[in-house]
Every structure is written in C-alpha cells, then in structure tokens.
Amino acid sequence: MGFIRTLHGDMDPKELGFTYSHEHIVCRPAYWKERGEDDLLLDDKEKSKLDVLDFKRYGGQSIVDATAVDYGRDVHAVEEIARETGIRIVGTAGFNKSFLWDAGIKEELKPLIGPYDTYAQWIEAKTINELADFVIREVEEGLEGTPFKAGQVKFGTGYNRITPLEEKTLRAVARAHHETKAPVHSHTEVGTMALEQIELLRSEGVNLSYLSLGHMDRNPDPYYHEQIAATGAFLSFDGIGKIKYAPESTRIALILNLVRKGYEDQILISGDTARKTYYKHYDHGLGLEYIIAKWVPRFIDEADQAGFDGKKLIEKFFVTNPARCFTFKK
Incomplete structure (x- = not known):
C-alpha cells in the first residue's frame, strides 16, 4: 500500500479528496522579481490564503503546489496556509526550466547548495548524482532545510528544445525518483517536448505510470495527446x-477525445494559477474557486450532452486520478 506525502505528513491516498493537481500558492520567482514583473510574484500570504479558503468553501480538499526551488517558493508561508485552512498541500522538489536559472539564488539557500550566484552555475557545477542527492533530501528530510517534505519531484524543459542543463536536471530527478519512489512531474513549455522527455526518462528506467506531464492543453493537438497517453503517463x-x-x-x-479513446484514468485538471491577475484576492481574477465552482458544472453539462457520465468523469479527474498519480508506490 502506498501513501501520499503532504507538507504535514504521509496520508492514505483514499483521504486526498477533491484535488487541484498543479497550482502555485506563495512564490517570489527571482527571475521575475529581478525584472520587475510584479504580476508573477504571489507575495502576500494572506491574499493567497483567502483564495485557498474559497476553494475549500466549494468542497476542495487538496492542492499540489508545483513550485520548485528555482521558482522562489515560500515553504513556511505555504505550510502555514495548509495548517490554517485545513487544506492538504503537496510540495515539490526538483527544478523548473532553464531560462529561469539566470536568476540570483537567495542567501538562505546557499548553505544548502553552495556558494553559487545563479541556479545555472549551481546546476552546471554539480554532477547529476549530486543534484539527485539534493532532490532526495527535499523529499526525505524537508524542503530548503525545513521539516516539510516534498510529495513529488519535478523537472522542466523549454519551448521545442531540451538544453544540456535541462537534460541534466531531468536525469537527476529520475534518479531521485528511483531512490524515493516519489511521483514525477514535468513542465513542458507550451506543451512541447513531452515525447522527448519520455524517451529520456525511459533511458533512466522510469516507469511512466509515475509521470504527469504539465501544460498539455497549451498544445491542443489530439493526435499528440493520444501518443503521450499510450505511454501510460498522466496528462495534466x-x-x-x-x-x-x-x-x-x-x-x-x-479531454473528451481522450475519454473516447479510453484514457480517462490518465487525466488531471488544474489552473496553474501563478499570477496576481489570476487570483481573486490579489487582483480580481477568476481565483482558485473558478474551476470547482464554474468549470466543473460546465464540464458535467457538456460531457452529459456528449453521452458521457459527467459527474463520474469529474470524480476521476479530481479525486481518483490524483490519488493514483501522487502516490509513492513501494
């Protein structure tokens, strides 16, 4: 029997409940901060908390926070939100994509990763196995030296390319997965390079049923999605x-095309809500309530009209599939 690892400990997958599979709750990405992109800084814990409470009010129970070390996560703020709201939050170890790595590393991290000025310098200087060791510590000991452990491992690649440093982090994350059994998540830029990521993961011996691929709807290509689904991976x-x-x-x-093809057990749904203008309580956006309160009823209606059981599919996408996807399988 496996378990799901949240910031507040391991739990039975059956208890996960209605889950958003990819969100960002409190983060200050150094890359965007250095460039004055305030919209991309989710820097007010109390405002983020109000949106999480909206999600809870409509029946939400769990959120996967996909913020990695290079995207300016605030582990303590997110842990406090989880504790104060009662929402279960899964944290993320690993990395994002290469263009973010030109940013400066916050001083608090340097005792953990070494005296490097940027993430690119750090990733280039370390071996694959040394990077894997860092990811393993974040899963087994805690994120950024805290006692709050990661519940998935992540890597990312750019638009229509995989750089040497991105391949390095992918392989490091794959090896950390083998050591920890943590589920694997990938960032795909505009939904590209998923099949290429999959081939690299296969070369590292990763069972693709552990993998979820992000941003699949940014590349709205049904044939491409079917190719990915045929590997056994989850599509987010x-x-x-x-x-x-x-x-x-x-x-x-x-989504309904994949259901018709028999892949309903491999679909995850979320909002990747990573801008102030997407949040209700920062800047009057749709907020974390939008999917559960408005999109879900619409999907049920459209699915029913197309001859499916919409409520059954929603249960799969938000409850059953996340419970399987985010489980550490021993």
Missing part, C-alpha cells in the same frame, strides 16, 4: 480559465 490539463490561450470548449473537446 492545467490551463483552465486561461482564455487567452484557448477557449474552454477547446480544452473540454481535448
């Missing part, structure tokens, strides 16, 4: 509410 449709990329009708059609 985590751009819900971002109409600037595609209307909800496109996302729902992509």
